[in-house]
Every structure is written in C-alpha cells, then in structure tokens.
Amino acid sequence: MAETPLADVFVEMADTLVDDFDVIEFLHVLTERCVELLGVSAAGLLLTDQRDTLQVVAASSERTRLLELFQLQTDQGPCLDSFRSGQPVSVADLTLTTARWPRFTAAAAEVGFAAVHALPMRLRSEVIGALNLFDVRPGALDEDKLRIGQALAGVATIGLLQHRAIHRRDILTEQLQTALHSRVLIEQAKGVLAERLQVDVGQAFAILRAGARSRNRRLSELSQAIVDGSERLAPGPAADRPG
Amino acid sequence: MSVAGVDSAAVAVLLDATPRELVYATDRTASELEDLALTLGEGPCVDATAGGPVLVADLTVPECRARWPVFAPAAVLAGAGAVFALPLRVGGIRLGVLDLYRARAGDLGAEQLADALVLADAACAVLLDDATRYGAGRDDQWPEGSGLHHPEVHQATGMIMVQLGVTAAVALIRLRAYAYAQDRRLREVAADVVARRLRLGPAGIPGDRDE
Numbered sequence: 001m002a003e004t005p006l007a008d009v010f011v012e013m014a015d016t017l018v019d020d021f022d023v024i025e026f027l028h029v030l031t032e033r034c035v036e037l038l039g040v041s042a043a044g045l046l047l048t049d050q051r052d053t054l055q056v057v058a059a060s061s062e063r064t065r066l067l068e069l070f071q072l073q074t075d076q077g078p079c080l081d082s083f084r085s086g087q088p089v090s091v092a093d094l095t096l097t098t099a100r101w102p103r104f105t106a107a108a109a110e111v112g113f114a115a116v117h118a119l120p121m122r123l124r125s126e127v128i129g130a131l132n133l134f135d136v137r138p139g140a141l142d143e144d145k146l147r148i149g150q151a152l153a154g155v156a157t158i159g160l161l162q163h164r165a166i167h168r169r170d171i172l173t174e175q176l177q178t179a180l181h182s183r184v185l186i187e188q189a190k191g192v193l194a195e196r197l198q199v200d201v202g203q204a205f206a207i208l209r210a211g212a213r214s215r216n217r218r219l220s221e222l223s224q225a226i227v228d229g230s231e232r233l234a235p236g237p238a239a240d241r242p243g
Numbered sequence: 244m245s246v247a248g249v250d251s252a253a254v255a256v257l258l259d260a261t262p263r264e265l266v267y268a269t270d271r272t273a274s275e276l277e278d279l280a281l282t283l284g285e286g287p288c289v290d291a292t293a294g295g296p297v298l299v300a301d302l303t304v305p306e307c308r309a310r311w312p313v314f315a316p317a318a319v320l321a322g323a324g325a326v327f328a329l330p331l332r333v334g335g336i337r338l339g340v341l342d343l344y345r346a347r348a349g350d351l352g353a354e355q356l357a358d359a360l361v362l363a364d365a366a367c368a369v370l371l372d373d374a375t376r377y378g379a380g381r382d383d384q385w386p387e388g389s390g391l392h393h394p395e396v397h398q399a400t401g402m403i404m405v406q407l408g409v410t411a412a413v414a415l416i417r418l419r420a421y422a423y424a425q426d427r428r429l430r431e432v433a434a435d436v437v438a439r440r441l442r443l444g445p446a447g448i449p450g451d452r453d454e
Contacts, residue, residue, distance in 0.1 A: 051357045055392055064437065067394045074392055173356060178295045184334030187394045188411055191401020191437070201398050201437060227335030227401070227411050 006148065009033045013155050022218040024182050025209070026159045027058035034152055035060045038145050040133040041113065044070040045121070045156055046079050047129035049180055050173060054083055054129065057183050062190075062205040069107050070132060077104035079130040082118035086127045088150070089118045092140040114138040119146075119153045123161060128176065131156065182220035189223035193233065207233070248355045249327070249343040253277045254366050255288060256339035266339070273344055275321050279314060286314035288342045291328035298356075299326045301348035324348040329363040331370065334397055336412045338370045371416055391429075399433035403443055417443055 004012070012033075016026050027045050034043035044059040044066070056070040073079040078089040078101075091097055092115050097105045108116060115135040120127050131153040133141070141149065161175050186208070193204040211233045212222045225231035251273035256266045268274035280286035287297035299307060302323060307315040318326065325345040331338040341363045351359060396418070403414035421443055422432040435441035 049360070050353075051360050053392065056394065064395065064398075071393055173298060174295045177360075181295065181332065181334065184397050186334075187397030188334045188336075188401040188404075191398035191403075192405055193401070194398065194437075195402040195405035224335055227404075 004033060004036055006037060009037060009152075010155070013159065016159070021159075022212070022220070023160060023179055024058060024186060024219045025212065027156060027179075028060075028209075028219075030152060030156050030159070031058050031060040034131065034133060034149065037152070038133060038141065038149055040117075040141075041136045042066055042134040044132045044134075045129060046070060046073065046083070046132060047121075047160070047176055047179060048083065048127075050176060054079060055180050055183070057129075057179050062202045064201060065111050069104075069111055069113075069134075072104055072107055073132070075103065076101045078116050078118035079132045082120050082130045083127055086120050086122065088120065088146065090140055090146070091116045093138045095138075108134070112136055115140075117141050117146075117149070119149050121153045121157045121160075123157055123172070126172075128157065128160075128172075182223070185220055185223045185227060189226040192226050196232070248351070248358075249325075249345045251344045252362075253342045253344075254331070254339060254370075255280075255292075255342065256370065257292065257337055272322050272346075273342070276318055276323055276326075276344060277342065279317050279321065283313050283317070285311045286318070287311070287326045287328040288340050289314075291330045291340045291342075292337070295330065297326075297328045298351065299328075300350045301325060303348065322346055325351075327351055327359060329359060331363055331367045333367060333391065333415060334400075334411070336400075336410075336415060338367055338412070341366050371412075371419065393430040393433065395433040395437045396429055399436035402436055406442060407445065 013026070013030065016022075016029075031043040031045060034040065042060050045057050046054040047057045049055050053074055055074070056067055059067060059070060070079070078091060082089040094105055094108055094114055094116060111134075113134040113136055115138050117133040117135075119131045119133075121129040121131060131149065133149065160179060161172065186205070189208055190201045190204040193199070193207055194201045197204070197207065199207070208222065208226075209219065212219045215222065222231065222233070226233055251268070251270045253268035253273040253276070254266050255277060268277055276286075277288070280288045287299050291297045301307070302315050302319050302325065323344045324347050327343040327345075329341045329343070331341055341359075343359060343362075396415075399418055400411055400414045403409070403417060404411055407414065407417065409417070418433060418436070419429060422429045425432065432441065436443070
C-alpha cells in the first residue's frame with residue numbers, strides 16, 4: 001500500500017500553511033491522510049457554526065451517503081458527543097450503540113461501517129469541531145493511532161485558524177463562517193458541474209478539484225466562478241456565458 | 244435585537260442595479276449609518292457584502308480608521324461604538340447584509356453572536372420567502388427544519404441552475420417552493436433532484452407551467 005509516512009504528512013501539512021492557502025483543499029487532504037495513516041475506511045471533519053450545530057466541512061470521500069452520515073451528527077452521534085464533551089469518543093462495535101444513537105447507528109450500518117471514532121478539535125478551552133473516523137471492520141484504535149489522530153485534529157485546527165491573533169472572537173468567527181460558507185459554495189458548484197457534464201456529484205467534485213489544481217486556484221474561488229457563471233470548467237466548445 | 248444585545252439593526256439587500264438598498268432599519272441611527280455606508284461606499288457592512296462577517300468591537304481604534312478612513316469617524320459621530328455586519332448568504336447566493344449597531348464599544352459575547360447568526364439566518368429566510376408566494380407564514384420552518392445543513396440541498400440548487408438556466412437564488416427559491424407546494428421536506432426533494440428522480444418544470448411547480 002502506498003502509504004505516506006507520518007513525518008511526511010506533517011511536512012506536507014506545514015507546507016500548505018503559507019499565506020494564501022486553500023482551506024477546504026487543506027482539510028480535504030488532511031482527511032485523506034487520516035485514512036492512510038490510521039488505517040480507517042473514511043474520515044471527515046465537522047465544524048461548529050457557532051449556533052451549537054455541527055456541519056461537515058471536508059471528507060475523505062465525497063460520496064453523498066457518506067456526507068449525509070457525517071451531517072446526521074448534527075442531531076446525534078459520536079461527533080456531537082465528542083464536540084459537547086471535548087473528549088474522544090470511540091466505538092469499537094457499532095452494533096452495540098443502537099440505544100445510544102438509533103438513527104446514526106442505523107445509517108452507519110447502511111453504509112457498511114462497523115466502528116466509529118470521534119476526536120475533538122480544540123482551540124484552547126474551546127471545542128470548534130470534531131474529526132470523525134469510520135471503519136468497515138470492528139475494533140478500537142490503539143493508543144498510538146489515537147494520538148496521531150488527535151495530532152491531526154490539532155493540525156486541522158491550526159490550518160483552519162491560521163491567523164496568529166486567533167484569541168479574538170471575531171477572527172475565529174470569520175474563519176469558521178468562511179470555511180462553512182466555502183463548503184456550501186462547493187456543493188452548489190458540484191451540482192452545476194454534475195448537471196452540465198451529466199456525471200454524479202462525487203465525480204463532479206473530482207473534476208472541480210482537478211480544475212482548481214491545474215489552474216492553481218482555490219476550490220472556493222473556482223466554485224464561486226462556476227456558480228456565478230464566469231467559469232464553465234467544461235470540455236467542449238469554449239463559451240463565455242452559461243445557458 | 245434585544246436578543247443580540249445591540250441597540251439598532253438594519254437589513255440591506257443586494258440588488259443587481261444598485262450597490263445596496265436599505266430595506267429595513269430599526270431606528271434613525273441605523274438608517275443614518277446605512278446611508279453613510281451607501282454614500283461613502285465603505286464600512287464594515289460594505290466589506291461584509293462581498294466577504295465574511297465583519298465584527299468591529301470598537302470603531303475608534305486606529306485599525307478601524309485605517310480600514311475605513313471616512314466611515315469610521317462618521318459612524319462614531321452618528322452614535323455607533325460597535326458594528327457587527329453579517330452577510331446574508333447561502334453559498335454563492337448573496338442576498339444582503341444584516342448590520343447590528345451598538346452605542347457602547349465591546350465584543351459580542353458567544354451567546355449574543357450565536358443569536359446574531361440565527362437572526363441572519365432568519366433574515367435570509369424572509370428574503371427568500373418574499374420572492375415566492377409560497378413562503379408566507381412558513382418561517383417557523385427555518386432554520387431547524389429548513390434542511391440547509393444538508394449537502395443535497397446545495398447540490399440540487401446547482402443542478403436546477405443548469406436545468407432551468409436560472410441564478411442560484413432562483414434555483415433555491417424554486418426548490419423551496421416545490422417542497423412547500425408538495426408538503427415535503429426540502430432535503431428529501433433535494434435528494435430526488437440529485438438522484439435525478441425529479442426534474443422541476445420551467446415554472447418549478449407542476450400544474451403551474453409557463454407554457
């Protein structure tokens with residue numbers, strides 16, 4: 001398996017933390033690295049919208065069912081519990097949690113997951129979200145992996161709140177709101193591309209991401225251009241305007 | 244307003260033809276400050292129109308004067324100590340800005356900020372509903388039941404934009420109108436659109452077609 005060594009992941013993450021970087025792309029790569037390093041099946045990041053609601057901001061796979069599973073934890077699930085308590089929540093066997101989180105457990109089983117872990121994203125005394133890990137095999141994360149997972153959650157927090165003077169609430173708000181806003185924008189752009197290119201929304205994300213990379217643009221910027229019609233990102237005859 | 248612990252508030256709506264248009268202000272101070280921003284073309288509310296939230300705890304600090312050299316002193320003269328400008332947006336849909344003013348300088352607390360963000364959501368709902376006759380009296384479904392936390396709603400918005408050749412705002416309004424008319428949850432209708440089980444007609448509502 002082509003696995004990225006731990007040290008390389010931290011170097012890669014630190015490299016992206018220079019001035020003008022793409023926060024959603026950063027978080028997306030981070031969830032992919034979580035999957036590799038921790039040997040889990042899927043990873044996702046949820047952030048608070050500061051109304052005490054968690055929202056998905058990045059996931060290792062853009063499968064709609066998976067995104068829904070993360071989002072379901074607005075109401076119940078390990079992420080919500082981890083976010084509320086500020087503690088890791090680890091479930092080695094999801095068949096045992098039906099009473100605790102009935103809807104979440106059923107939805108996770110439907111997607112084929114057997115184990116789930118949630119690690120809090122902390123900024124000093126404040127919890128701003130959670131890193132969510134799913135595995136198709138039952139089992140606990142060992143001590144080392146939990147520590148690496150927690151370190152990656154910490155890297156995500158740093159990446160998100162790159163401003164040095166983050167003790168100021170207005171900057172925290174701005175950063176969290178911007179990340180969540182970018183995510184909505186990306187979903188809208190995925191829809192536009194899915195329909196225009198007649199692909200599913202998961203494929204649309206891959207096209208969007210490749211487009212952002214080849215143009216050296218941020219995912220959110222390119223998404224904005226696609227939504228407002230100034231960019232088409234479609235193969236075929238060059239056209240300046242949509243429709 | 245009292246919920247968010249501020250003294251006055253205004254909602255400015257974005258229109259295609261003009262840079263900003265004031266829709267509602269709770270008092271003279273708020274409307275004066277909106278006029279100022281519109282006239283000068285600068286201020287936290289102007290910045291929030293294109294960007295994210297702009298929360299200014301103290302308009303008298305040097306950074307504020309540097310950022311808004313004309314607006315900041317004028318706003319202080321008009322009686323504002325702090326301004327909190329929250330964009331009214333749903334992804335690529337920008338509806339306007341909710342501006343909250345307070346005479347006294349100082350941060351919004353965590354709870355007040357949460358209240359303010361809920362107010363901004365409510366303002367978005369009202370603006371979207373105003374655009375459709377199906378919205379009357381339905382704002383109780385927002386934000387909890389609105390489904391706007393679900394990725395499919397935004398994906399469906401994008402798909403409808405292309406299918407009907409409309410803007411993102413119109414696409415979302417059509418989607419919401421359809422859900423209301425069918426008495427279905429927004430996210431369920433959106434999931435049907437994303438899975439290509441449902442395609443809205445040109446008028447968005449069955450039996451109410453343009454042609």
